[in-house]
Structure formats: C-alpha cells, structure tokens
Amino acid sequence: MRSICLTNNKGGVGKTTTAVSLAHGLVLLLRHNHLPSRVLLIDTDSQAHATLLTTGRRDWGRSESLGEVLLARPDRAGSTLQRLIVPSTWDEDLHVVPGSPSLDGVNARLAEDHGFAVRLRHALRSVADRYDWVVIDTMPSFSRLTTMAMVAATDIVIPVEMRFLETIGLQAIVEKIKEVQDTWEIPVRLTGILPVKYDQRVTLERENLELYSSHTFYGPRLFSTPIPINVAVSYAHDACESIFMYDDQSSAARAYMAFVRELVERVLKPAGA
Amino acid sequence: MTKRRSQGTRALLEEMGSLEGIAETAPDISGRGVRVVNIVLDRIRPDPAQPRRVLPEPIRSEFLAGHLNARQALERWEALVAEEAARLGRPRPDWRALLERNPDDRNAETFETDPPGTPGPEEELLRSIVATAATIRHGGQVSPITVVEMDNGSYFRIETGERRYWAHHWLNMWLSNGFDQIQCIVVPAASPWRQAAENTSREELSAIALARQLARLLLDLYGIRPDYSRPIPNDWYRQALEYRVPRGEGDALRAALGGIQRAQFSRIQALLRLPDSVWELADRYRLEEKRLRYVLKVDDEALQVQLVRLIVTRNLSAERVRQLVESGQLPAILRGAAPPADEERATVSERVASRWPTLARQVTQADLSLVADQWVKRQKPDEVRQQIAALRRLLEIVEQRVQK
Numbered sequence: 001m002r003s004i005c006l007t008n009n010k011g012g013v014g015k016t017t018t019a020v021s022l023a024h025g026l027v028l029l030l031r032h033n034h035l036p037s038r039v040l041l042i043d044t045d046s047q048a049h050a051t052l053l054t055t056g057r058r059d060w061g062r063s064e065s066l067g068e069v070l071l072a073r074p075d076r077a078g079s080t081l082q083r084l085i086v087p088s089t090w091d092e093d094l095h096v097v098p099g100s101p102s103l104d105g106v107n108a109r110l111a112e113d114h115g116f117a118v119r120l121r122h123a124l125r126s127v128a129d130r131y132d133w134v135v136i137d138t139m140p141s142f143s144r145l146t147t148m149a150m151v152a153a154t155d156i157v158i159p160v161e162m163r164f165l166e167t168i169g170l171q172a173i174v175e176k177i178k179e180v181q182d183t184w185e186i187p188v189r190l191t192g193i194l195p196v197k198y199d200q201r202v203t204l205e206r207e208n209l210e211l212y213s214s215h216t217f218y219g220p221r222l223f224s225t226p227i228p229i230n231v232a233v234s235y236a237h238d239a240c241e242s243i244f245m246y247d248d249q250s251s252a253a254r255a256y257m258a259f260v261r262e263l264v265e266r267v268l269k270p271a272g273a
Numbered sequence: 274m275t276k277r278r279s280q281g282t283r284a285l286l287e288e289m290g291s292l293e294g295i296a297e298t299a300p301d302i303s304g305r306g307v308r309v310v311n312i313v314l315d316r317i318r319p320d321p322a323q324p325r326r327v328l329p330e331p332i333r334s335e336f337l338a339g340h341l342n343a344r345q346a347l348e349r350w351e352a353l354v355a356e357e358a359a360r361l362g363r364p365r366p367d368w369r370a371l372l373e374r375n376p377d378d379r380n381a382e383t384f385e386t387d388p389p390g391t392p393g394p395e396e397e398l399l400r401s402i403v404a405t406a407a408t409i410r411h412g413g414q415v416s417p418i419t420v421v422e423m424d425n426g427s428y429f430r431i432e433t434g435e436r437r438y439w440a441h442h443w444l445n446m447w448l449s450n451g452f453d454q455i456q457c458i459v460v461p462a463a464s465p466w467r468q469a470a471e472n473t474s475r476e477e478l479s480a481i482a483l484a485r486q487l488a489r490l491l492l493d494l495y496g497i498r499p500d501y502s503r504p505i506p507n508d509w510y511r512q513a514l515e516y517r518v519p520r521g522e523g524d525a526l527r528a529a530l531g532g533i534q535r536a537q538f539s540r541i542q543a544l545l546r547l548p549d550s551v552w553e554l555a556d557r558y559r560l561e562e563k564r565l566r567y568v569l570k571v572d573d574e575a576l577q578v579q580l581v582r583l584i585v586t587r588n589l590s591a592e593r594v595r596q597l598v599e600s601g602q603l604p605a606i607l608r609g610a611a612p613p614a615d616e617e618r619a620t621v622s623e624r625v626a627s628r629w630p631t632l633a634r635q636v637t638q639a640d641l642s643l644v645a646d647q648w649v650k651r652q653k654p655d656e657v658r659q660q661i662a663a664l665r666r667l668l669e670i671v672e673q674r675v676q677k
Contacts, residue, residue: 036461
C-alpha cells in the first residue's frame with residue numbers, strides 16, 4: 001500500500017484540490033490500466049473541504065470522522081477506521097475517511113499521547129489488503145495531525161505556488177519532513193514538488209519555476225507539468241465534482257492527470273530504474 | 274448550478290499512455306490483483322446494471338429489491354413457465370429429465386424432454402439455464418464467473434457469468450449437494466467494457482439489451498456509474514439520450530457493441546425512448562430493432578404497447594409493422610385486435626371445459642393421496658389455495674346444476 005501525503009503549512013495553495021484530484025485521478029488511471037483501482041482518501045483537515053467535495057457533506061460528527069480513530073484505544077483503531085470509511089459520491093472505487101471540525105479538539109488532546117504520531121500509521125495496516133493507494137490531505141499548519149499524516153505516509157508531495165513567499169516557505173517544509181524521518185525513523189520520502197496555480201503570464205512565476213528547475217535539490221523533485229491556474233477548478237468545486245468529472249479537457253484536468261501519471265511512475269518505478 | 278462539460282475521461286487517459294512499463298511493482302490484471310476462488314453462492318449478487326437480463330423482469334425486480342431469495346426467484350420463474358406452457362397448450366417441461374440429460378451424449382432420445390411446438394420466451398430462457406446446469410453437472414464448471422469484491426468483502430458482485438450463477442442455484446435447488454459454491458475470478462475492479470465483450474461474444478443480444486449496453490458504455494465514458502445498492506431503473510439508462518459519443522470514442526464504442534455501424538448505433542440509441550412496458554415485452558420476446566423502430570413513431574404509450582403485443586402474437590414482419598404505422602389507422606386496427614383479455618379468458622375456459630370431463634373421470638380412479646402430494650409439491654401454497662377456491666366454486670356450480 002502506498003500512502004501519499006499532500007502537505008504545505010501555508011493555506012490556500014491548493015492542497016485539498018490536489019488531494020482530491022490525485023485521489024480521483026488515481027482511480028481513473030489505474031482502472032484504465034486494469035490495475036487495482038480502489039483508493040482511500042483521508043481528510044485530516046478540520047476544515048473538511050476534501051470531505052465536502054467528495055461526499056457532499058461536511059457535517060460528519062466526531063464519532064463518524066477521523067477523530068474517532070485517533071482517540072480510539074490503540075487495539076481498536078484499525079476496526080474503528082474500517083467502520084468509518086464511507087463511499088464517495090464521485091466513484092465507487094474512491095472511499096473516504098471524513099474529516100470534521102472536531103479534529104481541532106482532537107489535535108489538542110493528542111498532546112497527552114506520546115505515541116500519537118503512529119496512530120494513523122498503525123490503523124492503516126487494517127485496510128492494507130483493501131487499498132493499494134491512500135491519499136492524505138492535511139491542514140495548513142505543522143500540527144500534530146500533520147505530523148501524524150506524514151508518519152502514516154510512504155510518499156510526500158508538496159504543492160507550492162511559484163511566488164516569492166511560498167518558495168521561501170518550501171525550505172521549512174523540507175526541514176519538517178527531515179525531522180519526521182529522523183524522529184520517527186520511518187522511510188517516508190519527499191517524492192515531489194508540484195507547482196500549482198501556475199500563471200505563465202506572470203514573469204516572476206516563470207522565473208521562479210526556471211530557478212527551481214535548475215536547483216540541484218528541488219530541480220529533480222519538481223513534477224514536470226505545473227498545474228495552471230484555471231477557472232474550471234472553481235466551477236468543479238461549485239458543482240462538488242472532480243475536475244475530471246467537470247471538464248476533462250480543461251488545462252487543469254490535463255495537468256492533474258499528467259501529475260497523477262508521473263506520480264505513479266515515481267512511486268512504483270524501482271529506484272535507479 | 275454549473276453545467277458539466279466533461280467529455281468522459283477516456284481520451285484524456287489514452288493520452289497518458291500505458292503504465293505497462295512500470296508494471297514491475299504494479300501488476301496487471303493477470304497478476305496480484307486477480308485471484309480464483311470458490312465462493313458460496315449466498316455471498317454473490319448479480320449486477321443490477323447488467324444490460325442482458327436473465328430473470329423475467331418482475332421477478333428480477335423483486336429479487337434485486339431483496340423481496341425474494343434466489344430459490345424463490347427460480348420457483349417463481351418455474352411457475353411462470355408452467356402458466357405459459359398451459360396457455361400455449363404445451364406440457365409442463367420435465368426439468369429433472371432435462372437436468373439428467375448429458376449434453377455429451379449425442380445418442381440420447383430427445384422426444385421425452387422436448388415436446389413438439391414452440392416454447393414461449395420464459396420456457397426458452399429457463400431451458401437454456403437448465404441446459405447450462407446440466408452441462409455443469411456432467412462436465413463441471415469449465416469457465417469461472419468474474420466477480421468484484423464489494424463492501425470490504427461482505428459480498429461479491431457478478432461482472433460476467435450471471436447465467437452460470439443461476440444454473441448453479443438451479444443445481445443447488447434440485448440436487449442440493451455439491452453446488453452451493455461457484456468458481457469465481459475475483460477481479461480488482463469491474464469493467465463494463467469487459468462485461469460488454471462477454472455479452473456480445475456469447476450470443477446475440479436483444480435490441481433492448483443492446484440499447485442498455487450502449488447506454489451503460491456511453492455513460493461510463495462520461496464517468497457516470499450506477500448505484501449498485503439498488504435496482505437500476507430504466508431511466509438511468511435513458512440518461513444516455515442526452516450524451517453524444519465523445520470525440521475519438523466512436524470506433525471503440527461501436528466495436529464493444531459487436532461492431533455495429535454508425536447508423537445502427539443511432540437507431541439502437543433511439544430505442545431508449547421507448548417506455549418501460551415496451552422494453553419489458555420487446556426484451557422478453559427478443560424483438561429486433563428493425564421491427565421496433567416503427568414503434569417509436571407511435572405517439573401514445575398505450576398504443577405502443579398494443580402494437581408490440583400485436584407484433585408478438587401475429588409475428589408481424591418489419592415491413593408489415595411499417596405499413597401499419599404509416600397507414601395512419603393504427604388506433605382503429607389495434608382496437609380491432611384489441612387486448613385479448615376477454616378473448617384469452619374465453620380460450621382458456623374452452624380448453625379447460627373440453628378436458629375437464631376426462632380428467633374428472635380419471636380423478637375417480639386415481640390415488641388421490643398421490644395426486645395431492647404432487648399438487649402441493651409442484652406448486653406454491655398460495656397458488657394451490659387459489660386453485661382450491663376455484664375448484665370449490667366449480668363444484669358448487671356443478672352441484673347446483675346436477676340438482677336441477
């Protein structure tokens with residue numbers, strides 16, 4: 001099972017859009033290639049936007065959402081996770097563990113638990129035979145929940161805008177990933193950096209992209225197709241549909257599918273292949 | 274509300290190329306994602322969106338809604354065949370003899386199990402299931418059915434092989450031992466395209482089944498999939514009338530429908546406009562598109578149903594149907610050939626009246642306990658009660674007349 005965590009401590013960069021597009025794109029691409037295509041989307045953000053988009057609801061109570069797993073007795077976390085999984089409204093193969101506003105309270109209560117970070121990682125073992133892919137959306141901060149999401153992941157993707165402040169913050173995220181790797185001794189890796197909301201008409205954005213492309217650390221990690229800024233994304237959100245359902249020929253849909261394709265390749269291709 | 278503009282994702286996904294090159298850790302359909310296992314029949318459910326129907330429609334709806342179990346559904350079907358056979362003046366099929374017949378035994382006598390005359394559609398379809406059951410009984414299950422795991426393994430939904438599933442239930446019902454499991458290939462994800470390939474390769478689909486198949490594939494191209502948790506209403510398929518074939522998908526779609534031509538595709542799609550009652554009749558009697566296309570030109574639903582009944586009962590050719598519809602006198606003609614409810618009742622009455630005296634004489638000589646045993650065994654309690662009530666009325670009438 002591969003679990004992909006989308007993270008960036010800055011808000012509004014497109015983490016949720018990327019998470020839900022990745023989750024649905026994986027289902028479509030894997031099914032098209034006759035591969036096991038069941039995908040689990042886990043929403044660790046208390047804003048629960050990924051949950052709203054994929055299930056049409058954001059009023060899931062604490063007992064129906066991820067918080068219940070995180071506060072369950074460790075030996076029951078797996079069975080609790082299985083019980084909470086709900087179908088998405090997008091695709092029969094896309095399932096969701098809903099997030100809810102109660103996650104803020106859960107985040108505070110996790111302070112009392114020294115083993116909090118491995119809670120989700122352990123719970124995910126109970127569904128490892130049912131899902132080959134898990135996508136985890138995170139909140140815009142380095143909270144305990146975000147740490148827990150990173151620990152549960154095998155791969156981390158950072159969506160980032162090619163603007164000055166955002167690119168400055170990128171270094172902090174990379175350091176956080178390193179800290180998680182060292183502290184919890186887990187083999188999670190930074191699989192890629194995805195330029196999002198990219199507006200090629202803006203000179204500064206073009207220059208920043210060029211700068212990062214030529215950087216020795218970031219360059220090889222950049223995904224080759226930036227996600228362009230595209231009004232179809234807003235319309236898709238408005239219709240509670242994925243970008244592929246709303247307008248599969250839009251520039252954003254095409255770029256997101258190219259990203260999904262490249263991610264699958266990076267994740268599955270053995271190192272050095 | 275914004276309007277969806279997606280053209281289906283197939284073209285986009287084709288552009289992405291195959292993942293074959295990285296399949297070392299991502300197995301294809303013949304690898305890790307697939308397993309072959311024996312699964313208990315009770316854990317398997319037919320696909321409610323399967324375009325090709327096996328059970329008669331009313332029984333199918335009740336079965337999918339959970340009002341009947343598989344055994345009850347087959348018993349109901351058997352009763353339906355018995356009614357149909359009586360209506361057509363045919364003997365009731367000897368199911369046990371059919372099940373005993375080894376399909377490999379080319380010298381087997383056939384006259385006992387194949388009475389003369391043309392069986393009705395219900396009998397024909399049930400006979401084909403029983404023939405499959407006989408093949409499985411004598412030769413084993415040659416090819417496994419394909420299923421998809423649902424609700425985290427709580428049950429499996431059939432992708433292909435529903436007839437083999439019902440054949441196993443039939444064997445289980447008649448022979449009880451050794452047929453409560455069926456060999457399945459558990460595929461990681463259901464594909465309506467694979468199902469379509471199976472449907473069109475096995476035998477010719479009825480025009481209505483082909484229309485449903487077309488709708489299912491076209492909707493799949495737009496990412497629209499049925500809610501498998503309940504029976505699929507015909508209106509779900511009718512959504513396909515609002516969608517055009519996405520650019521670049523026409524050839525693949527027509528190939529999946531058995532290689533039909535572009536013009537034929539449009540005519541089949543148009544059949545989706547017919548009402549439910551016409552779908553049911555036309556599907557059961559396997560009417561061809563060339564006869565149904567003229568039914569579309571009739572405005573009134575009641576007339577459409579009457580016309581289809583007329584096509585069935587009189588076996589009208591496509592040309593004759595065209596002439597009827599274009600004559601402008603269809604309502605008058607159909608009134609003349611009107612719903613034969615009374616006429617049919619009269620025919621049944623005549624048939625029973627002519628046979629009853631002989632049968633009544635034989636009743637006086639028969640072992641009544643044996644007759645009662647067979648009667649109760651071969652029919653449902655409710656049906657037997659209805660027949661007893663009718664017989665009581667008959668006896669009262671006869672007694673009154675005898676006394677007079």
